[in-house]
Amino acid sequence: MEKGRGAGYGVYVAVFAALLVLTGATVGVSYIDLGIWNVAAALLIASVKATLVALFFMHLRHEGRLVWTFALVPILFLALIIGGTLSDTLFR
Amino acid sequence: MTENTADGTMLSGGGRSRGYLEEKGFRSWALTLDHKRIGALYLYTTLFFFLLGGIFALLIRIKLMYPGQEIFSNHTYNVLFTLHGSVMIFLFIIPAIPSGLGNFFIPLLIGARDVAFPRLNLASYWIFVAGILVILGSLLRPMDTGWTFYTPYSAKTAANVTLLSFGIFLVGMSSILTGLNFIVTIHTLRAPGMTWHRLPLFIWGMYATSIIQVVATPVVGITFLLLAMERLFGVGFFDPAKGGDPLLFQHFFWFYSHPVVYVMILPAMGIISEVIPVFSRKPIFGYKAIAYSSLAIAFIGFFVWGHHMFVSGMSKTAGIIFSFLTFFVAVPTAVKVFNWIATMYKGSITFESPMLYSLTFIFLFTFGGLTGMFLGALATNIHLHDTYFIVAHFHYTMVGGTVVGFLAGLHYWFPKMTGRMLSEKMARWGWLLTFIGFNLTFLVQFYLGFKGMPRRWAEYPPQYQSLNIVSTVGSWIMAGGILVMFSNFIRGFFRGDPAPANPWKGLTLEWQTASPPPTENFEEIPVVTDWPYGYAKRKTAGPPPRFFDRGAGDG
Amino acid sequence: METAEAGDPARGHGGQMMNAFAQSAAASPSAWKIDAVFLFIAVVSLFFFLLVEGMLIYFAIRYRRRKGAEEGATSEVRGNFILEVVWVLVPSLAVLAFFIYGYVVYRDVTTPLPGASDINVVTGQFVYEFKYPDGRAAMNELRVPAGKPVKLIMTSRDVIHGFFIPEYRIKQDVLPGRYTYLHLQPDLEGTFDIYCTQYCGVGHSTMRAKLIVMPPDAYAAWAAQGEGAKAAMSPPEKGKALMEKFGCMGCHSADGTVKVGPSFKGLYGRRVELAQGPAVMADEGYIRESLYDPGAKVAKGFPNVMPTYKGSITDDDVAAIIAHIKTLN
Numbered sequence: 001m002e003k004g005r006g007a008g009y010g011v012y013v014a015v016f017a018a019l020l021v022l023t024g025a026t027v028g029v030s031y032i033d034l035g036i037w038n039v040a041a042a043l044l045i046a047s048v049k050a051t052l053v054a055l056f057f058m059h060l061r062h063e064g065r066l067v068w069t070f071a072l073v074p075i076l077f078l079a080l081i082i083g084g085t086l087s088d089t090l091f092r
Numbered sequence: 093m094t095e096n097t098a099d100g101t102m103l104s105g106g107g108r109s110r111g112y113l114e115e116k117g118f119r120s121w122a123l124t125l126d127h128k129r130i131g132a133l134y135l136y137t138t139l140f141f142f143l144l145g146g147i148f149a150l151l152i153r154i155k156l157m158y159p160g161q162e163i164f165s166n167h168t169y170n171v172l173f174t175l176h177g178s179v180m181i182f183l184f185i186i187p188a189i190p191s192g193l194g195n196f197f198i199p200l201l202i203g204a205r206d207v208a209f210p211r212l213n214l215a216s217y218w219i220f221v222a223g224i225l226v227i228l229g230s231l232l233r234p235m236d237t238g239w240t241f242y243t244p245y246s247a248k249t250a251a252n253v254t255l256l257s258f259g260i261f262l263v264g265m266s267s268i269l270t271g272l273n274f275i276v277t278i279h280t281l282r283a284p285g286m287t288w289h290r291l292p293l294f295i296w297g298m299y300a301t302s303i304i305q306v307v308a309t310p311v312v313g314i315t316f317l318l319l320a321m322e323r324l325f326g327v328g329f330f331d332p333a334k335g336g337d338p339l340l341f342q343h344f345f346w347f348y349s350h351p352v353v354y355v356m357i358l359p360a361m362g363i364i365s366e367v368i369p370v371f372s373r374k375p376i377f378g379y380k381a382i383a384y385s386s387l388a389i390a391f392i393g394f395f396v397w398g399h400h401m402f403v404s405g406m407s408k409t410a411g412i413i414f415s416f417l418t419f420f421v422a423v424p425t426a427v428k429v430f431n432w433i434a435t436m437y438k439g440s441i442t443f444e445s446p447m448l449y450s451l452t453f454i455f456l457f458t459f460g461g462l463t464g465m466f467l468g469a470l471a472t473n474i475h476l477h478d479t480y481f482i483v484a485h486f487h488y489t490m491v492g493g494t495v496v497g498f499l500a501g502l503h504y505w506f507p508k509m510t511g512r513m514l515s516e517k518m519a520r521w522g523w524l525l526t527f528i529g530f531n532l533t534f535l536v537q538f539y540l541g542f543k544g545m546p547r548r549w550a551e552y553p554p555q556y557q558s559l560n561i562v563s564t565v566g567s568w569i570m571a572g573g574i575l576v577m578f579s580n581f582i583r584g585f586f587r588g589d590p591a592p593a594n595p596w597k598g599l600t601l602e603w604q605t606a607s608p609p610p611t612e613n614f615e616e617i618p619v620v621t622d623w624p625y626g627y628a629k630r631k632t633a634g635p636p637p638r639f640f641d642r643g644a645g646d647g
Numbered sequence: 648m649e650t651a652e653a654g655d656p657a658r659g660h661g662g663q664m665m666n667a668f669a670q671s672a673a674a675s676p677s678a679w680k681i682d683a684v685f686l687f688i689a690v691v692s693l694f695f696f697l698l699v700e701g702m703l704i705y706f707a708i709r710y711r712r713r714k715g716a717e718e719g720a721t722s723e724v725r726g727n728f729i730l731e732v733v734w735v736l737v738p739s740l741a742v743l744a745f746f747i748y749g750y751v752v753y754r755d756v757t758t759p760l761p762g763a764s765d766i767n768v769v770t771g772q773f774v775y776e777f778k779y780p781d782g783r784a785a786m787n788e789l790r791v792p793a794g795k796p797v798k799l800i801m802t803s804r805d806v807i808h809g810f811f812i813p814e815y816r817i818k819q820d821v822l823p824g825r826y827t828y829l830h831l832q833p834d835l836e837g838t839f840d841i842y843c844t845q846y847c848g849v850g851h852s853t854m855r856a857k858l859i860v861m862p863p864d865a866y867a868a869w870a871a872q873g874e875g876a877k878a879a880m881s882p883p884e885k886g887k888a889l890m891e892k893f894g895c896m897g898c899h900s901a902d903g904t905v906k907v908g909p910s911f912k913g914l915y916g917r918r919v920e921l922a923q924g925p926a927v928m929a930d931e932g933y934i935r936e937s938l939y940d941p942g943a944k945v946a947k948g949f950p951n952v953m954p955t956y957k958g959s960i961t962d963d964d965v966a967a968i969i970a971h972i973k974t975l976n
Contacts (some may be wrong), residue, residue: 533912
């Protein structure tokens with residue numbers, strides 16, 4: 001895949017700004033007491049940031065099916081390690 | 093000199109070409125981008141650590157001849173078994189087949205000129221060396237936690253855990269880069285006409301292995317970072333006093349370290365799948381079953397790590413789930429074994445050393461695999477876990493399996509790699525001694541384990557002594573076998589008879605080029621027209637089937 | 648308590664249990680049950696082993712080519728779908744049987760035994776410490792009366808240790824910061840080894856203890872003799888005193904009255920509905936966690952106001968408090 005397809009600096013600056021805003025949001029949310037949802041909020045914001053980085057900075061949105069497969073399949077393994085560990089900790 | 097010129101691989105110019113080995117000098121090796129040279133570097137390095145780890149093993153066995161501290165202190169023993177495990181696993185058995193033989197043979201078997209990223213390949217070798225240096229640096233205050241690094245002991249001991257785990261982190265990084273390189277190579281650089289179902293089975297094994305390396309290795313890297321943070325900054329990920337959980341470490345560790353045994357065994361199975369048809373002169377039986385069972389093992393292998401933790405205090409629910417899933421790794425493994433044996437049925441079998449090692453692989457690995465059944469079942473596991481039964485099972489699968497498969501590969505490809513033949517007589521002696529010594533060493537350990545002797549014990553009650561002596565004597569015989577084998581390698585390397593391009597009459601592409609191969613592998617990239625296992629010889633005479641054409645395209 | 652049950656008729660059946668391997672008596676039901684699983688897997692595996700190695704060796708001899716002989720004609724067969732299905736299905740059924748049988752016996756030997764007496768085990772580098780309900784303690788020596796089930800409540804002072812009785816075929820790791828359990832049915836009188844199976848440091852291999860299964864009357868005599876040497880207070884008494892000292896009874900009652908927090912009466916072994924979600928079993932682990940980290944699992948309907956006692960009480964104190972709470976059932 002060739003780089004810089006149509007995307008100028010503008011897109012990168014915008015994504016960078018979005019990442020900064022989301023970092024601010026992470027800090028902000030930590031001051032609000034949401035109980036267990038604090039963790040969920042922090043993880044959600046972090047996932048959005050990771051998605052932005054993968055799509056724009058790592059050019060995933062320009063890639064073909066094979067690269068998308070290799071990008072998405074590890075999420076299954078992430079779910080597996082979390083699920084497997086929870087099968088222990090939840091039922092102790 | 094009689095070259096096998098059936099495939100026209102004689103090189104122009106007088107005398108014998110040394111192929112990729114032609115260029116001499118330190119720089120030509122240290123900065124080489126040739127996958128064959130990098131593969132050879134990996135092989136030299138890993139074989140050195142195989143011998144080193146073997147010396148540790150001999151010392152362990154010598155200590156265990158006596159129940160007390162007669163030979164050396166318990167601490168020395170604890171350091172030795174940690175070093176034996178760490179060196180053998182991280183510096184020999186994980187990199188040996190994938191990075192050594194894999195680097196050398198993946199491009200040759202798929203008809204490519206090199207791997208996809210030659211510079212990354214060189215970088216991964218030097219990262220590996222850096223990791224080794226860090227690990228050697230940790231020996232100043234040697235570690236005694238075992239290769240499993242269980243917390244909280246590893247977080248508390250005064251030994252150099254941080255340094256050793258950082259060294260393994262680097263070695264793991266090299267392993268990720270190599271795996272990544274192989275995946276891209278197999279996807280993009282196959283010769284024209286080489287569809288997925290025409291891939292040699294060694295490539296299928298390597299492909300499955302590479303995926304495990306890329307997916308699982310980062311987990312152990314991060315786990316070791318967490319351990320380092322715990323040791324350096326007192327962050328209590330695994331410390332119950334700070335709200336952490338020691339079992340979390342075990343989950344993370346085994347999420348990598350279980351699949352990694354398939355990193356070890358799958359390429360070895362790939363080698364066996366190449367050797368058996370060549371020496372049986374028969375097409376491989378059940379090609380697709382063998383190919384897909386590699387992927388199935390790699391995939392299911394990720395679901396079973398909890399079987400290392402049945403008695404660890406893990407929840408019973410998790411134990412039941414993991415026991416159930418564990419058993420289903422056995423099925424694709426059994427499928428492979430049955431297919432290999434069916435390949436031999438009505439073959440025309442010869443027993444040169446590669447075949448001898450391959451049959452030994454099937455013999456020992458089947459035994460090792462079946463003893464795994466006792467460990468997968470919950471009830472028997474709570475008796476046998478952490479005893480010598482585990483030690484014996486592990487060595488039957490990893491030495492009897494992976495190492496024997498690796499040796500099959502070394503004997504099979506030695507003529508191709510060096511351009512020289514090994515002495516068949518010495519190879520047989522080496523095999524015989526190794527086989528006898530190995531079984532003597534480890535068979536008795538099953539019984540020791542059943543009688544309750546725990547692993548990692550420096551001292552033991554006297555009732556276990558007699559069998560330990562048997563085991564130690566076995567280790568000496570095995571060491572003798574390995575010594576003969578390595579003498580054969582060295583003798584063959586310098587003074588072996590010149591090897592023809594295709595001494596075993598193999599049909600895979602590496603045999604269609606010179607021995608040793610030229611730097612660019614093939615004068616012209618072959619065009620593949622059939623699978624590489626058309627070994628059957630018809631009753632009526634006729635030309636042997638060819639599955640490739642020469643030179644219809646280049647790259 | 649032991650003396651009362653010294654004449655327990657359960658003692659009689661012990662010696663008759665047969666070991667699945669030898670005609671010798673099994674030390675405990677767990678031993679012959681697990682040996683039976685071992686034997687079952689061994690027989691089925693032996694069948695597959697002989698099948699595979701038999702074919703391997705037979706084919707190697709039958710289809711060998713003599714030195715220098717011409718390559719014989721070989722078949723072109725590339726596979727057989729039905730065979731593939733057969734050797735997927737048959738091993739699948741075998742391993743399914745292994746799993747089920749292994750699971751059933753596992754469930755059996757890890758289920759608490761009715762009428763078991765509790766013994767606390769505290770491990771540390773490199774000793775086992777056993778604490779009896781009546782306050783006696785012993786190092787590296789676990790004495791129990793034959794025929795009477797025992798529940799070991801184990802925790803570690805430092806790193807992970809193992810607790811393995813080879814003759815009983817059972818083991819369990821002992822963790823710091825948590826309780827793990829082992830359920831013993833000592834049938835056969837005698838002395839049995841206890842080994843540490845989890846590497847724990849330089850003394851790992853000498854971290855061994857003895858399980859001494861005594862005739863009930865001899866055990867009673869021993870327990871009575873130890874009376875003088877035992878701690879000033881039994882754990883439940885000590886627990887009661889501690890709970891008064893720490894002011895627990897300000898918020899919790901011992902008689903079922905609901906105060907700021909739930910009552911301790913009948914708490915142990917009950918399921919507790921949690922404010923955060925599903926119910927948990929109020930076992931040793933739960934009580935311990937509630938002392939160290941009260942906010943983690945708050946009982947439904949009660950405010951999350953309890954302070955943590957982490958740092959102010961020792962693991963021994965926790966064990967004593969749990970012992971006292973158990974007496975309130």
